Amino acid sequence: QSVLTQPPSASGTPGQRVAISCSGSSSNIGTNVVFWYQQLPGTAPKLLISRNNQRPSGVPDRFSGSKSGSSASLAISGLRSEDEADYYCAVWDDSLSNWVFGGGTTLTVL
Amino acid sequence: DVQLVQSGAEVKKPGESLKISCKASGYRLTSYWIGWVRQLPGKGLEWMGMIHPGDSDTRYSPSFQGQVTISHDKSTSTAYLQWRSLRAPDTAMYYCARFCSSGTCNGAFDVWGQGTMVTVSS
Numbered sequence: 001q002s003v004l005t006q007p008p009s010a011s012g013t014p015g016q017r018v019a020i021s022c023s024g025s026s027s028n029i030g031t032n033v034v035f036w037y038q039q040l041p042g043t044a045p046k047l048l049i050s051r052n053n054q055r056p057s058g059v060p061d062r063f064s065g066s067k068s069g070s071s072a073s074l075a076i077s078g079l080r081s082e083d084e085a086d087y088y089c090a091v092w093d094d095s096l097s098n099w100v101f102g103g104g105t106t107l108t109v110l
Numbered sequence: 111d112v113q114l115v116q117s118g119a120e121v122k123k124p125g126e127s128l129k130i131s132c133k134a135s136g137y138r139l140t141s142y143w144i145g146w147v148r149q150l151p152g153k154g155l156e157w158m159g160m161i162h163p164g165d166s167d168t169r170y171s172p173s174f175q176g177q178v179t180i181s182h183d184k185s186t187s188t189a190y191l192q193w194r195s196l197r198a199p200d201t202a203m204y205y206c207a208r209f210c211s212s213g214t215c216n217g218a219f220d221v222w223g224q225g226t227m228v229t230v231s232s
Contacts, residue, residue, distance in 0.1 A: 099157035
């Protein structure tokens with residue numbers, strides 16, 4: 001199992017706000033910045049949120065990230081059908097000397 | 111446009127060797143680390159390792175150390191991931207990704223290749 005814990009699934013209706021959590025420990029999220037990646041079906045991952053809460057150019061402001069202690073969260077507001085994807089958190093783990101990813105959360109827009 | 115273009119899908123038998131590639135364009139390969147990420151069928155992402163083409167510094171995940179070799183060719187702006195002897199559990203999608211080390215993307219894999227599917231089956 002993953003060092004970072006994410007819920008396997010999340011869902012919402014169009015227009016709603018959903019949040020996806022990522023729980024880690026003092027050796028990873030508690031110490032280092034968190035990144036979020038979006039993987040649309042059948043495609044490569046794409047950087048969605050950088051350094052806890054920075055949106056790369058082109059990422060809509062409907063997406064936001066936050067971090068508190070050893071946990072992080074991705075929020076998506078104004079949910080749209082094209083947001084259906086897998087979402088992964090990622091962080092450097094000082095104890096493992098490894099980049100670690102969460103197990104991924106599959107978002108369904110009902 | 112900054113792009114990473116990976117080599118095509120491979121079907122191999124157990125015990126065979128393989129080298130897949132990741133060609134960079136639109137930026138200087140020697141200025142950024144390139145990482146490799148594995149995705150087993152229906153599963154999540156796993157970091158395998160990364161190389162800095164500027165000085166050939168290479169880092170491996172402990173899980174993949176000794177199992178694969180990461181290399182590069184500066185003359186063709188291409189990074190490689192290599193196996194000496196494939197096994198069925200190596201069946202997966204493999205992605206290369208550029209590692210950003212400055213600015214607001216510092217620490218992120220900010221550009222990804224399209225992926226190379228490797229199937230190992232007898």
